[in-house]
Amino acid sequence: MALTGRAGLVAALGIVVVLLAPVPGAAVAGVCLLLAAAIVVDLVFAGAVRPLRFHRSGDTLVRLGGRASVELIVENPGGRRVRGVLRDAWPPSAGAGPRLIPLDVPAGERRKVVVTLEPTRRGDRSSVAVTVRSVGPLGLAARQGTHRAPWSVRVLPPFLSRKHLPSRLTRLRELEGQHPALVRGQGTEFDSLREYVVGDDVRSIDWRATARRHDVVVRTWRPERDRRVLIVLDTGRTSAGRVGDAPVPLAGAVAQGGGLLPSSAPPSAARAVPGWPRLDWSMDAALLLAALAARAGDQVDFLAYDRSVRAWVSGASRTELLPSMVNAMAPIEAELVEADAQGMVAAVLSRARRRCLVVLLTDLNGAALDEGLMPVLPQLSSRHLVLVAGISDPRLAAMAAARGSAEEVYDAAAAEHARLERRRITARLRRHGVEVVDAPPDDIAPALADAYLALKAAGRL
Amino acid sequence: MSADLRPVAAPPAGGASASVSPTLRSTWRAGRVAALLGLVIVLAAALGVLLAPGQRESRYLDPDDTSLAGSKALAELLRARGVTVDRVDSAEAAAASAGGGDRLLLITDTVYVNEFRLAAVPGDKLVVGAVPGLEALAPGVRPLPGQPRERSREPRCDLPGVAAAGSAYVGGTAFAGPSGSTGCYPAGDGHALVTYEHDGGRVTVVGSGSFMTNQRLAEDGNAALALNLIGTGKPVTWLVRPQTPPVGELPGTRGESMYDLMPAGVGWAVLMGCLSVALVAFWRGRRLGPVVAERLPVVVRAAETVEGRGRLYRARRARERAAGALRAGTIDRLTPRLGLAPGAGGHEVVAALAARTGQDPHQVGSALYGPPPGDDAGLVALARYLDFIERQVSEL
Numbered sequence: 066m067a068l069t070g071r072a073g074l075v076a077a078l079g080i081v082v083v084l085l086a087p088v089p090g091a092a093v094a095g096v097c098l099l100l101a102a103a104i105v106v107d108l109v110f111a112g113a114v115r116p117l118r119f120h121r122s123g124d125t126l127v128r129l130g131g132r133a134s135v136e137l138i139v140e141n142p143g144g145r146r147v148r149g150v151l152r153d154a155w156p157p158s159a160g161a162g163p164r165l166i167p168l169d170v171p172a173g174e175r176r177k178v179v180v181t182l183e184p185t186r187r188g189d190r191s192s193v194a195v196t197v198r199s200v201g202p203l204g205l206a207a208r209q210g211t212h213r214a215p216w217s218v219r220v221l222p223p224f225l226s227r228k229h230l231p232s233r234l235t236r237l238r239e240l241e242g243q244h245p246a247l248v249r250g251q252g253t254e255f256d257s258l259r260e261y262v263v264g265d266d267v268r269s270i271d272w273r274a275t276a277r278r279h280d281v282v283v284r285t286w287r288p289e290r291d292r293r294v295l296i297v298l299d300t301g302r303t304s305a306g307r308v309g310d311a312p313v314p315l316a317g318a319v320a321q322g323g324g325l326l327p328s329s330a331p332p333s334a335a336r337a338v339p340g341w342p343r344l345d346w347s348m349d350a351a352l353l354l355a356a357l358a359a360r361a362g363d364q365v366d367f368l369a370y371d372r373s374v375r376a377w378v379s380g381a382s383r384t385e386l387l388p389s390m391v392n393a394m395a396p397i398e399a400e401l402v403e404a405d406a407q408g409m410v411a412a413v414l415s416r417a418r419r420r421c422l423v424v425l426l427t428d429l430n431g432a433a434l435d436e437g438l439m440p441v442l443p444q445l446s447s448r449h450l451v452l453v454a455g456i457s458d459p460r461l462a463a464m465a466a467a468r469g470s471a472e473e474v475y476d477a478a479a480a481e482h483a484r485l486e487r488r489r490i491t492a493r494l495r496r497h498g499v500e501v502v503d504a505p506p507d508d509i510a511p512a513l514a515d516a517y518l519a520l521k522a523a524g525r526l
Numbered sequence: 527m528s529a530d531l532r533p534v535a536a537p538p539a540g541g542a543s544a545s546v547s548p549t550l551r552s553t554w555r556a557g558r559v560a561a562l563l564g565l566v567i568v569l570a571a572a573l574g575v576l577l578a579p580g581q582r583e584s585r586y587l588d589p590d591d592t593s594l595a596g597s598k599a600l601a602e603l604l605r606a607r608g609v610t611v612d613r614v615d616s617a618e619a620a621a622a623s624a625g626g627g628d629r630l631l632l633i634t635d636t637v638y639v640n641e642f643r644l645a646a647v648p649g650d651k652l653v654v655g656a657v658p659g660l661e662a663l664a665p666g667v668r669p670l671p672g673q674p675r676e677r678s679r680e681p682r683c684d685l686p687g688v689a690a691a692g693s694a695y696v697g698g699t700a701f702a703g704p705s706g707s708t709g710c711y712p713a714g715d716g717h718a719l720v721t722y723e724h725d726g727g728r729v730t731v732v733g734s735g736s737f738m739t740n741q742r743l744a745e746d747g748n749a750a751l752a753l754n755l756i757g758t759g760k761p762v763t764w765l766v767r768p769q770t771p772p773v774g775e776l777p778g779t780r781g782e783s784m785y786d787l788m789p790a791g792v793g794w795a796v797l798m799g800c801l802s803v804a805l806v807a808f809w810r811g812r813r814l815g816p817v818v819a820e821r822l823p824v825v826v827r828a829a830e831t832v833e834g835r836g837r838l839y840r841a842r843r844a845r846e847r848a849a850g851a852l853r854a855g856t857i858d859r860l861t862p863r864l865g866l867a868p869g870a871g872g873h874e875v876v877a878a879l880a881a882r883t884g885q886d887p888h889q890v891g892s893a894l895y896g897p898p899p900g901d902d903a904g905l906v907a908l909a910r911y912l913d914f915i916e917r918q919v920s921e922l
Binding site for chain 2: 067068069070072073076077079080083084085086089090092093096097114115117118119120150152154155156157158165186193194195196198209210211212213214305306307308339340342343398399401428458460461464465468470471472474475476477478479480481482483484485488492
């Protein structure tokens with residue numbers, strides 16, 4: 066049961082009655098008895114909550130930053146009207162609203178209420194409970210009950226870098242020769258024969274076929290197809306660090322206007338909004354690369370690994386690759402453990418039998434790579450082409466450029482030290498024959514796509 | 527989106543719901559053992575309180591108290607010897623029972639009495655302990671600093687009653703008496719018992735009353751000492767601390783208190799107000815549904831380690847390391863721009879830089895490879911100069 070503010074108000078009015086009454090003791094007893102009787106009557110005549118039935122329908126998938134709506138049908142099989150409020154309890158990061166929904170279901174009927182979810186975080190969000198408070202006819206007291214009406218919404222990565230896809234696809238078409246630039250170069254394989262037209266490179270004339278056909282025939286070329294790309298996502302501790310500015314406010318980004326207090330002062334540099342984890346930026350870049358590679362006719366596999374396999378997508382067809390990848394990525398969070406590079410390399414080697422392009426999305430952290438990846442890298446780079454993509458922190462660049470005071474110069478020295486370390490590890494990786502892409506969070510996805518296109522153009526896949 | 531995108535934990539078809547609120551029956555089932563246990567505990571406690579002998583708070587040196595700290599035994603001994611013992615708890619009662627002054631006033635506590643009114647009571651006085659107002663009750667006797675331990679002591683004096691009693695459990699406070707007084711039971715620098723004639727009566731002060739309690743009366747010569755001190759044949763007025771401290775009255779204009787002036791309904795109205803506050807508290811306190819907890823990912827900015835390193839540099843004023851890092855960064859960026867191999871030596875870098883920018887080679891050399899700056903201003907200047915060189919190289 067629950068009381069309403071009206072019950073408190075009636076009791077407060079009782080104070081006046083008691084003050085004015087000739088026999089105050091009896092007046093107190095009378096007011097209390099009357100109030101108790103009214104509350105009991107209210108409870109008895111309020112619509113029953115326990116027999117209510119709930120049915121759900123609506124979205125089960127939503128991109129982060131999008132809005133999902135879940136419909137909840139309240140069925141009242143009881144004999145009395147249920148009037149009051151309903152709360153559909155979701156975890157805070159599901160962004161469910163409105164918090165309280167007014168409800169009025171006559172006896173034997175059903176009503177639909179809609180809950181909108183604006184999630185602030187990737188992953189699966191489930192409704193915990195539905196609570197209904199059914200107020201009695203006098204409005205003094207209410208019956209309250211909680212039901213389980215399970216529903217789950219999966220929040221997918223937003224794939225913000227898809228805006229870069231059209232321009233990269235144009236570049237890809239140029240490579241493929243659908244664009245009229247039929248230049249034979251490295252990284253091309255024989256496609257077909259066709260008649261010579263003016264402007265074709267004379268070097269591509271196939272003399273043998275020309276002799277058979279009594280016509281000048283040229284060979285056409287196209288970039289290699291059906292190569293394999295394996296995207297490996299490091300979900301270890303280094304991917305938990307937040308960089309850049311979150312394009313979609315994540316849970317924990319309090320200063321993004323979601324705080325309880327209206328922010329009067331502009332957020333200072335010290336209390337800057339924590340950005341997105343490296344993991345989310347990496348996912349964004351991985352999705353763009355996967356979309357591009359799938360269009361280019363390559364087979365894309367996806368592996369997420371820290372100390373064990375977190376996700377594994379393999380053999381997906383071109384159309385279902387992206388959906389299955391975002392679905393696999395959705396529940397992954399950065400684990401606060403050191404990634405096991407040896408296990409990761411073993412997992413890659415056991416899964417990729419043929420030579421493929423291994424794209425490792427991790428952080429170019431000197432200490433972590435020195436101890437983890439560097440010793441086992443030769444095993445990987447001897448059989449596969451390895452591309453390491455790291456997300457640099459724009460804050461480091463800002464710190465390294467500050468010259469305002471001695472304190473800032475000390476910070477700049479620390480930032481310079483970190484960048485030097487990063488350049489050192491990058492140089493070491495390149496000496497091992499590993500391609501390295503190092504870009505700030507906003508540029509990592511297009512930079513990685515460009516690196517892939519460059520490799521493809523060079524025929525190194 | 528294709529079909530395999532359905533969430534793994536798909537809701538059951540139709541979205542069947544189930545009530546999870548406890549029913550009356552389930553509440554009873556879950557709580558009956560606890561309720562029964564609580565009832566048993568309450569019953570046992572009530573029974574224990576009802577059956578236990580009525581034990582009151584023990585009252586120190588009270589002639590009606592039978593506890594260890596009381597003095598009922600001594601009072602009974604005195605009565606058996608035909609001595610009248612009157613228990614009083616105020617100076618007024620003591621003065622009223624004093625009569626002509628042929629009584630002995632036993633003072634055990636003066637916290638709530640006016641000592642001057644008490645001092646005016648005629649007759650003998652026996653003061654127990656260094657009570658407040660001792661200087662008025664026994665003029666000339668002053669308690670000495672330091673508290674000698676209470677223990678069995680020899681009288682070492684020729685006061686008849688005391689000498690006959692022998693060793694007794696005294697101590698607590700040592701006194702220095704006025705001239706003409708007799709001191710017994712030496713303790714510390716003074717005596718634990720001082721007696722002298724004053725204003726037509728005998729005033730005796732003892733350091734503590736332990737020897738008169740029910741606990742100690744049977745030990746040593748305690749009973750003899752107490753009987754000899756008190757049982758001199760005169761009736762005894764025994765002043766104890768009152769059961770409840772006397773309260774000053776707050777009379778209004780016609781002797782009415784504030785409560786008398788208030789309308790009768792106000793108290794009830796306050797009760798009603800408390801009730802309404804309770805109802806409002808219940809209204810606001812009842813939560814609509816459960817609190818939903820969530821496991822949130824850790825929020826840690828990637829730059830935190832670097833900021834920490836910067837603060838360490840700051841705290842230790844590590845100019846050498848800071849300058850080293852800045853120089854290494856500059857050299858690392860300049861080397862490829864100057865067309866030098868990555869491992870180029872210092873002289874080559876300086877020579878190439880000087881040729882490229884037209885700066886003094888000595889100045890460039892000391893900026894890139896010189897000693898670390900001597901103070902923070904030097905460090906800032908160095909950082910700015912390195913920036914300047916880099917800009918020169920990139921602009922040319």
